[in-house]
Amino acid sequence: MNLSRRQLLAASTVAGASLAVPGVATAAPNVVRRDRPALPSGIMSGDVTENSAIVWSRTDRRGRLVVDLTSNGRFDRAIRLRGPITGPDDDFTAQLPLKGLRPGQRYDYRIAFEDSWGRRGETLEGAFGTPGRNRGLSFVWTGDTAGQGYGINPEIGGMAAYKAMHQTRPDFFLHSGDNIYADGPIEAELKVADGTVWKNVVTEEVSKVAETLAEYRGRYKYNLLDDNVRALYADVPIVSQWDDHETLNNWYPGEILTDDRYTEKRVDVLAARARKAFLEYLPMVHSAGRNRIYRKVSYGPLLDVFCLDMRTYRGANPTPDTVGPVAMLGAEQAAWLVREAAASKATWKVIASDMPLGLLVPDGPLIEAVANGVSGAPGGREHEIAWVLSQFKRRKVRNTIWLTADVHYAAAHHYDPSRAAYTDFDPFWELVAGPVNAGTFGPNALDSTFGPKVEFVKAADFPSQSPAGGNQFFGHVSIDPRSGVFTASLRNLFGTVLWSQDINPARH
Structure with a gap:
């Protein structure tokens, strides 16, 4: 949906409004x-840029998505946008792309279906901000939601890490994959290794x-x-990736399952269903095709986020001693x-990788994943990453x-060729967060091929530790608009900063 300049002017009376988003999205006064x-699943926005965004919702019957959009919170001055008609083929979900937005502007939106x-019917309100020049930027990232049987536990306030992320008031939320655990049943109670009992809300x-x-x-x-999830998604735009658990654990194309829990053994069939659900339930740009x-x-000028898909195009999982390249x-x-x-042209290039x-x-x-645990020259999937890193160096991607x-x-982790077996690359950081509501594990062994050094680690007290233990983790980034300094921190379930680093930009 393109917005004309006339429409935007009619919808806005405050030029250059703050990018800050409100703390809690609220429903418009109405009788349901x-x-x-x-609107049984709330509302979302996603893939927000300087002049575009996507809004999403789901209803409970056939209907047309209707969006009221304003840039000053006054819905009496909003423009009304009519979106697609949805039905059972889309599980009653609908998305509406918005184009022609102003940079550096806060937008409030109200969603309903006709x-x-x-x-x-029912209406809900949310907000998002478009990035702009001379403005700082912040975001959060994590992954791994509802894994190892840890679902929504009312006794600890539900998925509490989502609330902690929300309280940082970020400009967007990067979900790095495992948005769901399709292969992990959630039962009413789960016995934890420390003797406690985790209690879940359950559905069929x-x-x-x-x-x-x-x-x-x-x-x-x-x-x-x-x-907590619904409140965050209404207030904070999401950038979504997928990994394995959106389909099933460790899958690759062409795999045939031997798991007795599955009646459908063809992973390609399961992955096609999983992809359809993923694309229905998360708002994202499809500029190069729906799939x-x-x-x-x-x-804007501070940041480009490159969202990778390390699942769809991979080869079969190799053995550690595989020498040749594997996709x-x-x-x-x-x-x-x-x-x-x-x-x-952005100062920072975040490579959003769904695997380390x-x-x-x-x-x-x-x-x-990528690392094969064998010190020395790249083997297996390391070849492809080595090529990317070398090309970054040759093309002066800073x-x-x-x-x-x-x-x-x-x-x-800090990677440096001076410590590496493969040396044709520039130093870089890799930061790992998660889980956001799942069992905690780690730490894993580190492969020396690209010369990583552990600068910080915080892992589970015991394998599959429950979220109640507090060892749920997310990352937070802020970028200063003047200096360009990239300040990254890793935080726990309560939002406590465990580690922080200021990273200065290299000048081109």
Whole structure:
């Protein structure tokens, strides 16, 4: 939906309004009638740039998405935008792209659905801010939601780490993958190794491993039952990636399962259903086609975020002693990353990687991530990453930071060719966060191929520690608009800063 200059002027009376978003999204005053469309899963915005955004919601019956948009919080001056009609084919979800927005502007939006008689149902309000020049920028990132059987526990206030992230008032939230755990049933009670009992809200769709499209969709609906999740998503735009658990653990294309829990053994069939649910339930740009997940999200002169997809194009998980190259990104995505990063004019280039580079992540006797645990020259999936890093050096791509999750603990790694077996790259940081509501593990072994050094680590007190132990982790970044300093911190369930680092930008 393109907004004309006239529409934008009509919707705004305050030029250059603050980027700050409100603390809590609230429902507009209305009476929710059972004969009108409801909003059972809340509202979201996503992939916000200087002049565009996407808004999302879900209703409970066939209806048309209607969005009221204003830039000063006064809905009596809002413009009304009519979006798509949704139905059971999309699980009653709908997204509306917004284009022609102003840089450096706060926007408030109100979402409802109209039924076939034109009657509007329940309404909810949210907000987002577009990045602008001469403005600072902050964001949070993490991964791993509702894993190891840890779902919504009312006794600890639900998914409490989402509240801690919300309280930092970020400009956006980067979810680094494992938005759901489709392969992990959630039961009413879970006995923890420390003798405590974790209690969950449960629904039918999360009671078994997901195989059907309805079961994959049900995982997203489950997470959106949590008040903390819904409040964050209404106030803070999301940038979404996927990893393995959106489908099932450690999967790769072409895999045939031997897991007796599954009646459908073909992973490609399951992955197609999982992808449809992922794209239905998370707002994101599809500029290169509906099914492509990797993309760049630009946040103005300070930051470009390059969201990778390390799942769709990978080869079969190799053995540690595999010498030849094995795909992780795939040739097309790897070339895209190098080309787009080299063309970027932003001060910082965040490489949003759904898996870490230097940590050993095994899949039984095989290798699940990049590192193979063998010191020396690159082997297996390390070849592709070596090529990317070398191309960054040759093309003078400066100020790259790799952000990731996946391993269920927090860490800061600094990579330097002076410590590495493979030396054709410039030094860089990799920062690891998560889980946000799942079992905590770690630490994992570190592979020396690219010369990483552990600068910080905080792991579980025991394997699969519950969120109640406080060892849930997210990262926070702020970028100063004058100096360009990238300040990164790693924080726990309560928002306590455990580690922080100011990283100065290299000048081009």
